[in-house]
Every structure is written in C-alpha cells, then in structure tokens.
Amino acid sequence: MSNVNRIFLIGRLTADPELKTVGQGSALCKFTLAVDRIQKTENAADFIPVVCWNQLAEISSKYLSKGRLVHIGGRIQTRKFQAQDGETKYVTEVIASDMEMLDKGRSDSESNAKTASASEN
Numbered sequence: 001m002s003n004v005n006r007i008f009l010i011g012r013l014t015a016d017p018e019l020k021t022v023g024q025g026s027a028l029c030k031f032t033l034a035v036d037r038i039q040k041t042e043n044a045a046d047f048i049p050v051v052c053w054n055q056l057a058e059i060s061s062k063y064l065s066k067g068r069l070v071h072i073g074g075r076i077q078t079r080k081f082q083a084q085d086g087e088t089k090y091v092t093e094v095i096a097s098d099m100e101m102l103d104k105g106r107s108d109s110e111s112n113a114k115t116a117s118a119s120e121n
Helices: 054-063 108-113
Strands: 007-013 018-022 026-036 045-053 069-082 088-101 115-117
Touching: 007 045, 018 054, 026 054, 045 054, 045 069, 054 088
Parallel strands: 045 088
Antiparallel strands: 007 026, 007 069, 018 026, 026 045, 069 088, 088 115
8 A cells, every 4th residue: 555645725825925936946935824624613724834836836926815715735744943042843834736726816817827736846
C-alpha cells in the first residue's frame, strides 16, 4: 500500500496574499484560509496557512484577495526551524498544487484564470 498526502480545502482568505521572490527567482505566495468545521458551533473554523509556488503563486497574488472563496488542492507539509530566541518552532502548512476561485473577484477579466494548477516545488 502506498502512502498518500493529498488535501482539499474550501475556505475564504483572511487577508490579501503576500507575494515575494526567493532563491533563484522563484515566486512564493502565502495566505491563510479560514475553513469552517463540519460542526456548526460558534467560531468553528480552522485557519490554515497555504503556500503557492511559481506560476500558481503569481496567479494567486494577482486574482485572490481578502474574503475570496477558493478551493485549494495540495499536500500537507511540516517543517521546523530555529527562532531568533533559539527555540525550535514547528510549522504545518498546505503546499498548493491546484486553486479554483469559487466566487466573483476583482474583475471580469479573471474568468480566464478561474482554475489554476502548477507543478510543486
């Protein structure tokens, strides 16, 4: 049996995406997705960090904004790093490979970019 690491989320962006260039010119875009839990209790949402690379990062930065409803497909990744205070920090995030905008956005011209997918880093 092979192991599978695949996740699908539908949620709203909590803030505008942040785009930057890293390494040898790779585009990196980060945002947080608020995803409602199945149980409908007060404030029942999870806030999940999402990372997009290269072409998907550029598309996400251009067409997504705070409040947009999106479907994200990708994989879960965990990593650790040393904080400035010397403490080891752990991060769990979704590395996106597919993104679909589920509501109206900034302009009508985005209909050509409604669904995007990219190869992962």
